[in-house]
Amino acid sequence: MPNLMLKFVNLDQQQPEKRNAVERKHDFNEIYRRFSEEQARIQASRCSQCGIPFCTTKCPLSNYIPDWLKLTAENRLAEAYALSTATNSFPEICGRICPQDRLCEGSCVIEADYKSVTIGAVEAFITDHAFDQNWVTPIMPLEELSQSVGIIGAGPCGLAAAVVLRKKGYQVHVYDRYDRAGGLMAYGIPTFKLEKNIVTRRQEWLEKSNVIFHFNTSVSDKTAEHSIAFEDLRNKHDAVLISTGVYKKKEVSLFGSNLNGIVQALDYLIDSQTQNNDKNEMNAKGKRVVVIGGGDTAMDCLRTAIRQGATSVQCLYRRDRANMPGSMREVKNAEEEGVEFIWQAAPDAFVGEEKVEAIRALRTELGLPDAGGRQKIRIIPNSHFTLQADMVIKALGFDPEPLTTLWDNDQLDTNESGTIKLNHHSRMTSLPGVFAGGDIVRGASLVVWAVKDGQDVAEKIAHWLEQQNNKQNVSAA
Template identity: 60%
Template sequence: MAKQPMLKFVSVNRDMPDKRTAEERRRDFHEIYGEFARQKAEEQASRCSQCGVPYCQSHCPLHNNIPDWLRLTAEGRLQEAYEVSQATNTFPEICGRICPQDRLCEGNCVIEQSGHGTVTIGAVEKYITDTAWEEGWVKDIKPAKERTESVGIIGAGPGGLAAADVLRRAGVQVTIYDRYDRSGGLLTYGIPGFKLEKDVVMRRNEQLERAGVEFVMNCNVGDDITFDEIREKHDAVIIATGVYKTRDLQGPGSGAGGIVRAIDFLTASNRKSFGDAVPEFESGELNAEGKRVVVIGGGDTAMDCVRTAIRQGATSVKCLYRRDRANMPGSQREVQNAEEEGVQFEWLTAPKGFKGDPVEAVIVEKMRLGAPDATGRQSPEVIEGSDYDEPADLVIKALGFEPEALPALWDQPELEVTRWGTVKAEFTTGKTSLDGVYAVGDIVRGASLVVWAIRDGRDCADAVLAQLNGASSAIAAE
């Protein structure tokens, strides 16, 4: 009788790939987790209980067939595991690195509820696809048949790239327009290398280039090309711009020198890692070296900023967040990593103003949590008379992102937006108020997760294909 390869969570404890020491990882921007060896990956995958109703799968935005590829990994059938993983996810090795598994698949693992520790889904997912690249199982995209229709995609972030992948596999001609000089969006310039090394992103970009996707880089829609010109050139258009407008700080002194946007700080650091000339970094404007750094915010962008500042050699790094640890939006795993690396968190604090120009201190007021708001979260309230000065040479605003006013920027008043400024689009298809124009990712959802952008991109590409197929059928019938 064959030996049961699964259900070993009772006898095998949860284990993660080795994490480099905090002292070692403070000195560079390499990823902090090692790679599973094959035996360890198989062992950890074998802990899966193969639930009849897999909550890990239902809580994954992509509904990845997680139990299936865990079982295949446990049985040593890695190439098949990769094929199953790739069937639902355009970039599994990226999701394995940056998804907040503690809030999604792993956070809903059934064996976690029984006290045995969740299956290490993310680490196994990363291992499967990294192995696939090494072994040559990741094949170039070669459509069975080329089509004449073309689709223009505005934005080379995860949503736009995922849509491009699906469309090219179907033989559609794809052109991507992006404001940056490298594709990848926040994957390239927003997320630091210690969470996502850039060669992982670049090889996916190169795969799409080899597949025939045309990239038009350094292209600002509205300036270098009009939106109408893009619509005229293509049979359909997908808006996948993301959200880049930074929520601003108020209060006295908020315009002082030394107060910078998170996206500028992170982009400068990532450009430096590519070997680019970055004058704002060299001048010290976007460089934390030797400085007392204060980061304002509690999301994953704030975590990226504090951990980047540590690696740049900041004298001290503090994070101000107006709620407590339990109520912060960022990943708890990221908070733990930051604390290990020397970041200090000041919970229940918020900036009231700033002293000096360039900035010398943040005027901080202490908070307490009051009654729940409309979302059910307790609202922070100011404790009167609790103000104090927090010395700072560099203040980084990581308060989240908002959409740019696309109807005005692109001279498209008929492009409907919500009251939050996001593009109004149909659920699952991404159809907007403009004929043949779709929208996906953060520009529809507001600032969200990479995995949701991938889901939107794939769903939208399917809807575009249905539209193109319908148009082809109509022409053939005439």
């Protein structure tokens, strides 16, 4: 077969077609169209097949990126799908929402002179094509095992763990407080980045694989319609995985914080995907909206407000563009859709009688880096200015919920930040047979890191269960 690779020297980078901003800001459909088979093959052929694949080393999952790009270029798509899913439980999701510009594509060796291979778009195409061709079949383990694992949380970590554990034959039960799987993929990330049928498709696949979901089920929350005590969960299963994510919203205590019209980002995003009433208090239609924050959640809020018909949408961020934690691709998309970014500015107070009418802000400047390498922020004295606002969305990040209190178990050790302490070799918590992974361990992070944690901790759970089974067999003998 002739060499189909290294075509970057005569083939330009092609991103998937992006819908016109004027059109896309009026609906919640995904803004990128999918690659055709020919487009995916051509773009995959641009891979340089370098000796040290920095795209792989930068990927949290260490995906075999050059290998499945080569298989795609050679039209060996069934093999490309098999290799893609060997390291990633949900490549079609990561291909859509990973910040590739900060990960694989940002590390591509041809980026500087020729622009990177469009890795994310090809990754999403491979599995979408596999679903279209009915190559994605339910998990059929070689042996069904009697031991069961209870997973608390149906987000990316819990779902990825369920995939690995079912492949090994364990009985898997997933408990979640909401009515569907996905966690923030279903409730937090807007559909213009990830259409919900993509997540639902994976839930249905897991259900056909005999993963048992218990929705609308809260752990030790007696106010919920369905609840289960944490200790009952431990007694019911041979092992338990805590993958709850982090849902406690970070706050900023400023004068006027209790005014009506000031809302939290996650509340706003969940409401936008569950409520259709444009007169709802959290709907941005006809309002001047200001979002405080600079991460991907802030970008989601800004772009959602545009689609709801806000009269103006501004982002207030205390650092500059180069120091934003969010994806630069998302910033560009937001600007195209009409968002105004106000850099190096921090809120000082909220103004209004009963309802917010404005934000008083201060200019900032960046100083020397701190111990973590991030530049410190200094408020510039007497630099006040005012932004008019009918609605303020605080997108300041998330902290862990106080699980020891909620679950009435003070033997579950946590860090000062509230994240769960682990033995990082075994991935086990301070409670025997109880494991943890995802944001509840590492703090708020990317979906791809949650998937990695889920896959890794599932391997540790399986190893521990095998040891327990061996001990029981020895005792019985």
